[in-house]
Amino acid sequence: MAEVEKPRERCRTGIDALDSILYGGIPRSNTILLTGSCGTGKTSLALEFLIRGAIEGDRSMFVSVTETTDKLLANVIRYDFLDKKLIAEAKMVLIDLPVIYERLGLDKAELTMEEVSLLVASILNVVRELGIKRLVIDSITSIGYKLKTQEKIRDFILRLSKGLSALGCTSMLVSEVQPGTQAYSTFMVEEALADGIILMGNMERRGDLLRTLQVIKMRGTTHSRAKYVLDLTQAGVLLVPLLKGGSVNL
């Protein structure tokens, strides 16, 4: 008798509209590329994914690459639902990657292939030891500039996503692209390796600059491919469909 394939367990992002778009959430253990140009709301959305998870009992970790986590929390939108106790009790862990670089002796301009392996192993060790179920790296693009070659970036993402998947950790790799570009990533290897792509953008509409979100691909589930208008509020990310006729369904 043919075996019926079991549906993949979902990691509910906690952003209701996004969970609806994904028919229940991100298939657990997927590695997602969260990509878009500057100011499109990538960090805010990624942070909400972690906070909502931590509230529900998924231990979460934010790995900050370019700005310190102190600066991040000072600058990012003040979510009503971010209880500082989540951080104090380590239900949500914030890590500055430069600190790890320094500890491992990787604080130099370009890493070798062996050093890439060391970096991946260290991140996976922390995930394993702390039992992290949701991980955000902000950004994979900044790590890419340290790896330089496509070969090393491919190796980093492949090892990391395989390791995270084995640990049952669902992750978002934040990717920065130039405004106006058609590409989903800077080094052109990230998009092919990721299990899913969520594209954030800016769009001019009647003199306003709207933020948009679109799920481009998501392995392990069907999903809407429609474009949504994104509103960043202190109660969280809100999404409404962008109607084809040109008006926004508010």
Ligand SMILES: Nc1ncnc2c1ncn2[C@@H]1O[C@H](COP(=O)(O)OP(=O)(O)OP(=O)(O)O)[C@@H](O)[C@H]1O
């Ligand atoms: N306290 C706040 N209240 C409302 N909106 C805020 C607040 N703080 C920041 N924002 C909005 O969040 C936007 C930045 O969003 P976010 O940092 O998530 O985007 P990003 O895509 O990560 O940007 P970058 O490319 O710079 O990393 C700001 O442009 C601002 O409009």
Ligand SMILES: [Mg+2]
């Ligand atoms: Mg950001």
